[in-house]
Amino acid sequence: MTRERRLHEFLPAAQDTAEEFILEAFLDWVTGTGLEPYPEQETAILELLAGHHVVLSTPTGSGKSLVALALHFQGLCEGRRSFYTAPVKALVSEKFFQLCEQLGAERVGMLTGDASVNPGARVICCTTEVLANMALRAGEDTDAPYVVLDEFHYYGDRDRGVAWQVPLISLPRTLFLMMSATLGNTAAIEERLRAYTGREVVHIHSDERPVPLDFSYRETSLHETIQELHEGGRAPIYVVGFTQRACAELAQGLTSLSLCGREEKRHLAGLLGDFRFDTPYGKDLKRILGHGIGVHHAGLLPRYRLLVERLAGKGLLSVICGTDTLGVGVNIPIRSVLFSGLSKYDGEKVGILTARDFKQIAGRAGRKGFDDRGSVVCQAPEHVVINKRLAEKASRGGKAPRKKSPPRGFVAWNQKTFDDLVSRAPEPLTSRFQLSHGMLLALLQRPPGGSYRDVISTISRCHERERGKRRLRVDAATLLRSLRRAELVEVTKSSEVGARLQVAEELQSDFSLHQTLSLYLVEALTALDPDAPSYPLEVLSLVEAIQDDPRPILNAQTRKARDELFARLKAEGVEYEERIRRVQEVSYEQPEATFIAESLALFAASHPWVDARDARPKSIARALFESYRGFVDYVSEYSLARCEGLLLRYLSQVHNTLVKTIPDDYKTEGIYDAIAFLRTLLRIDDSLMEAWQDLAEPGDIDEAEPAPDAPFDLAQHPAALRARARSELLALVRALAQGDFEEALTLFRHDPAQPWSAGEIEESLAPYFERYGEILFTPEARQAHQSQLSAEGSRFWRVSQVLVDPEGDRLWALHGEIDLRDAHDPQGPLFTLRRIGP
Template identity: 45%
Template sequence: MTDVTTLPPLVAALPAADGGAVDPDEVYEAFAAWAAEGGRPLYPAQDEAVIELVSGANVVLSTPTGTGKSLVAAGAHFAALAEGKRSYYTAPIKALVSEKFFQLVELFGAQNVGMVTGDSSVNADAPIVCCTAEILANLALRQGPDADVDVVVMDEFHYYGDPDRGWAWQVPLLVLERAQFLLMSATLGDVTTIADDLSRRTGRPTARVTGVSRPVPLEYEYVMTPVQETVERLLEEGKAPIYIVHFAQAAALERAQALMSARVASRERRDEIAEAIAGFRFSAGFGQTLSRLIRAGIGVHHAGMLPKYRRLVEQLAQRGLLPVICGTDTLGVGINVPIRSVLLTGLTKFDGTKMRQLSAREFHQIAGRAGRAGYDTEGDVVAEAPEHDIENARSLAKAGDDPKKKNKVKRKKAPEGFVSWGQASFERLIAAEPEPMVSRMRITHAMVLSVVARGGSAFESVRSLVFDNHEPRARQLAMARRALTIARTLINARVIEKVDGEYRLTVDIAPNFALNQPLSPFALAAFELLDPSSPTYALDMVSIVEATLDDPRAILAQQQFKERGEAVARMKQEGIEYDERMELLEEVTWPKPLDELLTAAYEAYAAEQPWVLDFALSPKAVVRDVYERAMTFGDFVRFYQLTRSEGLVLRYLSDAYRTMRQTIADEQRTPELDDLIEWLGEVVKQTDSSLVDEWEALLNGDVLLASEEHEEIAPPQPSRLTGNPRAFRVLVRNALFQRVLLAAADDVAGLAALDGAAGFGEDAWDAVLEEYYEAHDEVGTDADARSMQYLVLSEQGRTWRARQIFADPAGDKDFGFSATIDLDASDEAGEAVVRVTEIGRFDGWAEVDVD
């Protein structure tokens, strides 16, 4: 992606309208002059594309990475703005939409640019709108050909062929007949059919700008040396920055750690890095590992990292400070990180079903990142041979020309299930054109409802969607049968009705009901099933919200693994035979609170609102699990061994927080539920404030503040933890109750890990718990045990004092512990800092003063 923000603001170059009209030649000349004055004169392909755009043609821009497609997109928005038209930019991922939004704000001014992603909407009525493809597709379905959309820029258009999301790239092409389109990707393949169909629908010519030579040519090399040797050679040859591509997150981190023994960065470079990250707060665990790696000049980049860490690596790379980045193929999707050399550690990947060789599209998407326009005269794409081939070649080389020695060489075999590749595979991928894209159109309840909500002849509009698309005839007929089934279901549920020959809705439906937490309407109905006086009301409200969110599969898999491990231990203790254990184990899954209640409620709701059947309800407990186990974010990540997926954990918690904020009405809130929501928001902010701070700034319309936070290498430190007393109080109560849970499990090792430094090790806790269990059978851990009747808390000054009482069956309240809470240390650490001062029976203890 060309960094267009290094050019001067573009809005100042807009030509003046003469009598309400703008001459296309003047628009082109103004844009070309602006680009030249900024030191980026248009390449021939860019020039051709911009001329076609200002002339009113559609453009399919399929040129290699590094040929400046982003500059052409800026030209499309410029021409639309000059003519008083409204333009949309779409991309597949929110991160790319957000990055483009801030770039366009720099070029056209905050008043002219808006963003809609489902999570947030800012300045949505602006003349330039950045959004995900699904947002534009939904708008097209809801408003039809007359939608206020004049120009559409669709980035990463190869997502048209995505099995799950491709429909969203096709729908605007089918419906928005008035619009002018710019379709962009480095890896489109043959688009003749799509281009011809687009011309037929829009009545505009469609120019294809393809097959252009890269301004920075690529050199390809297949090597038989281990990765570390290859990296050291590329560094010596001055071919950094190097992006080492792995197809598993664990492999990327392992490689980065292995490279610590290599001399990656000079002393001067390491000093520059240290200065750049001086104000950055690295958390414990992976954060400390990443800090060491970055200080050595080695970055790590993959989707499982916290957003602040990914952004840090991207920004350091943009400044040219990281000679090596170890990552996955996530950099193939348009994120702006300049790379000189791409080193592929393999040419195969697991696609969720099986191991297979890379497709030509995948290969070119990754390889195209090599070579920085304006910096490099060429880029390098290097592919490693399989490790066993390298070892075998070296063993044979050691044997020399002696046939006897060669015969004695024990060749290393490929691992079981290994999908091999070789130099021929590499050369085939280099020469291959991206595979033709396959249409992925579909029809759903939500799509039918959106079309009916538009008004007019809904039957003809749905029929057009079903039969006038890019699918083969057999698929169109299957879609027609599906559409008829959907229509009957909606009519039977009295969601739509036929009046005077036309279909219309009988209910009000929000414009983006199918995009932003589509099951939120169900959640609102389910909330009514709960009793606010129940001791579990707050957590049950959380469980309803969680059931409507997308499944974080990595978390659920670890929860299930843990649940099954504990179940096996219980069954062994009970003497259950192996075969029966295995059978029973199949029924053990991750926690699913309110499963029966919600499933029944969902079925009843779907009978009246069949469109919800497009979306699966999935009871789960991630937020609830963190809370009930009284864990910090770091505790949860460590407990479930989710270090490589902590970014996924944070995104899920952030989605849950936003959904609760937006979905739960004031009249449904209780003080305990408010506390829980505040606590969750603070957990997210203290872990990585970038997600919530940027969202809240945009939600409040403060684009400049959001832009500053987006650009900072060291994001602003989260607000003082103790500045939110409500959330901090919950954090304190959780930290205290964590010890109650450990005492209930008789886990003296866990207690010692928390309080050993304060003088209460295993022996001390063991003695106390032995005395407790002589008097009582168990330690209560239910909602009642968490209540304030078992906690005395003094909130005076900057050191709070607490007494946590164990909930014993007899109600004697004679055991527990006292502690102090250091507020200053808590602000520094980003979590409640609790120091236990006394443990055991309460006889003779000093009282805790309470306000």
């Protein structure tokens, strides 16, 4: 059997910018895959090769990704960089792996703000905000000759639309491919882009779907509807829910249905056998997947989402219960989309889906080459289904039932609502340009010397009307004054250019102010005492106060605190009514709440756009750091199995804020300890880096291009090195203390010449446990002097970590090394374990 050739095999030996070669080579590859391009695809590829911007507005499944792939191929042939951008990290990572497969892993990198893989590659997959920030900082000097803006309908998003507009008004030399299945009229956007870049803009539109859709409305129970669709040959089915909890509960409930045959279950069990389900929800997910049922939402760890997508891609899942992440292009092949409802919470209120959101989700039904049609089904509200069944029972002579009422705050829908959404066109795209402190700082950092003129010219090019631009100029002046008060921006004078604004020189190069209250955080730091023992915890509290509340986690904290108080009061004999009253007064922990409230009130007095109630004190990262708990331990303690992904994402945001928003002058050794601790916690999911390394040949990784900016060098930052080493060593000690030797294997760097196994670790520790019984992981065991680093040259350290025993002998230790002679800031562990013993 002939192996299908990958696209990178068609690249020229040397750079070739000839349009004819690029087109011929790409079409040769397309022919070899057995695909036949649609007319819209061919037209789009030709227009891009001719140097024209393309707006590609065709239905889901019509091959927009093939056009994007052609643009990346063009960039590689010419030796130029290309970007693929999308709104959600799940879609970015999916495209990343697809492009790695076709273009070669060494040529593809990813940047999402949380993850960085091969950042110096020729092809970069990133969230749109990442590209927008690059464009703000570097302007027309940004190395982005070719850009794919996927899901371009986000241009009209109230909160995030500015990120889709910034590249269009900042990168005049870039060739853009803008894609979406639900664009609507974009004539005004096209005209502005044409005027700014001097390139022609071609809009390619089609409503013709490769696989037609049928639509139906059901008044049976949700389980009955799923069973009927499955028995009618309409699986795989994606059941759309609008809360993560609803998706998880439905998936659990569906395991009682017969959706998967015995042979299919056996096959799934074989595939899942070696996968690492080592978190609390992993055990539940493994059982659910074993029934041919998937779960897909942002609350899952990335590696679990990736597993579900891979199983679905192989056609092994009959039903997937997920949120509307499906509507932003995650490529899960399905035959039927089943809406469990038509109303959702949009961040402010519950309302009926927009026509655009509905069509984005519905359009995923039907797979070219597999289905002759796709099915879109809408479920009637649960109380309507129940009342219909009760009425039918009454019509057969039963007693007239009492009707079931809808839930409080319910927003109703019916078949007419569904039919209207099917027939209605997507809403018009509206400019959502807005300024922030972070944007101003980025513009002022433009080389060779950003100035306020860059801010004003950006406003003048934005797509707002003149009235909106006047408002933006006033906003810019107000934001700038606050940056000057915080001494983040200063006025400099020179005989050549006179007075100009510039960002304070002492700020780190990746300093950012992208949270709403970031500037408040920087100002509040000045009121803290860096020499106080509590300083790192106080800083963590400030950082957590400016993050959005991860509600399910805070609810779990409140529930646990109330349960503990109730049990204690009951044991003390307190009356039931008094117990209830006192328990209701308990909430989650909010350290430094008084200081935060008072300091924010002062800040708000001179920053009128800030609401003094915007701060949200909480203790998640702080509580973890204070007790040095592990990720899995915390999930288990608060029963957060269904929120593991949410916890990971929240901790990542806290980590990034500590790194990028706390000025280096305020980073003490304790702050570096907190940063290192969180970094170690976040390694609970290294799926993206591991999967990339699996795709790349060993030599390919060595050949991957370096990041364009000088990397952070741990060897030049002793405090950061010590903190990271200690954090890794303590995580390893905790795993050994718990007897989790499989987990311990993941916590240090392995030398291929001296591999370790879980059995070898256990064998090495056997004499210790025979003598002492246990390894202590107490506050004393975590003290800094238990970790020793001894430098041998400028980039090599001998390392030992004392294992504290109950008798206080302290004779045993972990012995190894840290070698940075060939690395600056390794992604994985630093410490290489050599031996365990006295």
